[in-house]
Amino acid sequence: MLAKLMASCPGLGQAIAGLGYDRHAPLCLLSSGLSNDNYVLGQGAAPRRQHCHGVNDSHSEQCDGALSRLALRVNRDVAALGVGRVNEVWAWRQAASAGLAPALVWVSQDYHCYLSQYVPNEPPESTNTADSDSVLGRSGAMIVDLLGARPPSEPSNSAVSRLGNLLCQLATLPVPELTISTLEQWQRYDSALKAGMGDAPEGVQQGIYRILERRTQILDWITTVTDAQQGRLQFCHRDLNPANLLWSAQKCLAIDFEYTCGAGPLNELATVLATHNWSAPDTHWLCHEYLSKLGYATLPYKAIVAAVNIYWVFSCCWALLQAAVHQEPQYMTWFSQSELMLS
Incomplete structure (x- = not known):
């Protein structure tokens, strides 16, 4: 498997060798997602060298300490209307420089493959998150309750506190040069859906039609969120669902920055609320902890609910574009489950 990946990713073999790994090091699948596959390299085998030095590539970085294992990510060619690989890296x-993500060790010239520090995921027993294999989480109507x-x-679950710390620290990072407002994101999806409707299969066309029928409602939600955010702009990961978090006893780390840009805080919070099934008190604590530290004197309840609804709208749009x-x-399964959250 590793040999096949090296053949499809120029420079990977050299990078692995430069980091002290045998090209025949064991490779185990960690996860297979809709936009990338992730592997652990060198499981059970320590590298010959102790530091991340000697990789002859302009994208390489040095990192402290021994890396007995590496994470290898292979990106799919998915037209996801993300932020682009340069912005993602x-x-x-x-985030990694602030200790909020695993160290990124090497990136191929074509951005097809990444090597990063492997961080074992040790989610608390009571994370109570939505199943990462399913899109189902919480709708805006559920958040109201x-x-x-x-x-x-204080939250009853220490994991909620760790996630709250991650949210607050990510918000302090430099604002990305690429900024995307909620309205701009919708306009991108709206244009792409219209453009792709004619050639899409019938089932996808019907889905696109149903989303576009909601245009007035969607614009109302966007106005509510925009008014509440009052021009606030910050570093936003925008995809902090359970599959994009790594847990340890001390902290919570983020991975997969494919949608990171400058955006408003409610866009960040909405993903967490939609995809994590914490208890009501812990959910309320998380909202209050995050937004109060960003300057909100009171919680904008209506805007929070609208932001969650928009999250599911964008989830529908993404799935339809992939299905087309x-x-x-x-992808149509993902769309159908996301659409249920808008019922």
Whole structure:
């Protein structure tokens, strides 16, 4: 498997050798997602060299300490209306330099493959997150019922505190040069859906039609969120679902920065609320902890709900665009589950 990947990714073999690994090092699949596959390289075998030095590539970085294992990510060619690989790598490095993401060790010239520090994922037993193999989480209507009571002074689940710390620290990173407002993101999806409708399979066309029928409602949600954010702009990962978090006893790290850009705080919070099934008190604590540290005197409840609804709209749009191009069933499954959250 490693030999096949090296053949498809120029420079990977040299990078692995430069980092002290045998080209025949064991390779084990960690996860297979809709936009990338992830492997652990060198499981059970220590590298010959102790530091990340000697890789003859302009994208390589040095990192402290021994790397007994590496994570290898192979990107799919998915037209996801993301932020582009250059912006993604920049954002990843910003987060890694602040200790909020694994160290990015090497990036291929064509951005097809990345090597990074392997961090074992040790999620707490009571993370209570949505199943990472399913899109199903919480709709905006469900969030309404979670934010009625006074937030507790501390979360009952320590994992929520770690996630809250990650959210707050990510918000302090330099704002990416690429900024995308909620309205701009919708306009991109709206244009792409219209452009792809004519050649799409019938089922995809019907899905696109149903989303575009909601245009007035979607614009109302966007206006509500935009008004509440009052021009706030920050570093936003925009995809902090359970599959993009790594847990340890001390902290929570982020991975996969494919959608990171400068955006408003409610865009960041919406993904977490939509995809994590914390208890009502802990959800309320997380909202209050995050937004109060960003200067909100009170929680903008209506805007939070609208932001979650927009998250599911964008999830639908993304899935439809993939289904139109790739015509693979998992994308329409993703769309159908996301659409349920808008019912």
